[in-house]
Amino acid sequence: MTIEATHDHALSRAATATAVIHPAWVRVTHWINVVAMTVMIASGWEIYNASPLFPFAFPRAITLGGWLAGALLWHFAAMWLLAVNGLIYVTLGLATGRFRRKLVPIRPGDVLADAKAALTGKLAHDDLAVYNAVQKLLYLGVILAGIVIVLSGLSIWKPVQLQELTALLGGYDFARYVHFSAMAAIVGFLLIHVIMAFLVPKSLRAMIIGR
Numbered sequence: 001m002t003i004e005a006t007h008d009h010a011l012s013r014a015a016t017a018t019a020v021i022h023p024a025w026v027r028v029t030h031w032i033n034v035v036a037m038t039v040m041i042a043s044g045w046e047i048y049n050a051s052p053l054f055p056f057a058f059p060r061a062i063t064l065g066g067w068l069a070g071a072l073l074w075h076f077a078a079m080w081l082l083a084v085n086g087l088i089y090v091t092l093g094l095a096t097g098r099f100r101r102k103l104v105p106i107r108p109g110d111v112l113a114d115a116k117a118a119l120t121g122k123l124a125h126d127d128l129a130v131y132n133a134v135q136k137l138l139y140l141g142v143i144l145a146g147i148v149i150v151l152s153g154l155s156i157w158k159p160v161q162l163q164e165l166t167a168l169l170g171g172y173d174f175a176r177y178v179h180f181s182a183m184a185a186i187v188g189f190l191l192i193h194v195i196m197a198f199l200v201p202k203s204l205r206a207m208i209i210g211r
């Protein structure tokens with residue numbers, strides 16, 4: 001190996017060692033979102049219990065707010081954090097090209113192949129900077145569910161002022177089901193997502209310190 005080659009090699013190794021997997025804006029908005037989502041889910045469940053859409057209620061121990069009015073206050077406080085933080089994340093995701101680079105394209109064939117590889121324990125997680133097709137689908141899906149839950153939330157919060165939006169979502173009663181379904185999708189995502197974050201080595205570290 002020539003001196004230049006050795007030098008180049010060392011340089012590229014140093015570059016890999018310090019390469020940022022998740023830039024600061026992704027990490028900060030991600031963890032603010034975790035706080036906001038936790039408050040929104042737990043207070044949403046208490047709101048639900050006051051007038052359940054289905055024949056079940058959420059256990060009091062995992063709801064927030066104590067009663068309907070308390071839960072609504074939590075819900076309306078954290079919604080600003082959730083919406084503003086989400087808007088920053090989506091704007092930067094589009095503007096910086098991160099979404100284009102990391103989340104698309106999603107090919108159905110790749111999703112099937114990667115899902116099969118994951119279930120048989122053959123899916124490589126060696127490069128945390130590149131998402132596999134299942135990850136892309138789930139991340140894009142939860143971002144869309146986040147947009148749907150904010151729009152449906154606005155439509156049931158101000159059904160008179162935002163009546164066009166409420167009408168678009170099938171009217172007040174239907175919008176409540178839309179809002180609930182988006183919550184169920186987000187909670188379902190969360191269960192898988194958190195398990196994976198703890199199973200895949202270094203992925204949690206990368207979302208905290210960036211690399």
Ligand code: HEM
Binds near residue numbers: 043052053083149157
């Ligand atoms: C801008 C964001 C949001 C707004 C404006 C909003 C607004 C509302 C309003 C006004 C209600 C009361 C509906 C009623 O009286 O029946 C509600 C209920 C609820 N929200 Fe949200 N929400 C937002 C985000 C979220 C998020 C992020 C979650 C959870 C991931 C969530 C989960 C729930 C649940 C589970 C209910 C009870 C469902 C029901 O029984 O109708 N919300 N929301």
Ligand code: HEM
Binds near residue numbers: 143
């Ligand atoms: C305690 C809860 C959570 C933990 C421990 C966690 C952990 C992580 C980790 C480790 C990553 C990077 C994973 C990877 O390399 O694929 C990640 C990415 C991501 N998480 Fe979470 N997460 C949590 C909650 C949430 C919630 C509530 C949402 C949304 C509803 C969410 C949405 C995302 C998205 C969209 C990404 C990809 C971000 C990007 O690359 O721009 N996470 N999370």
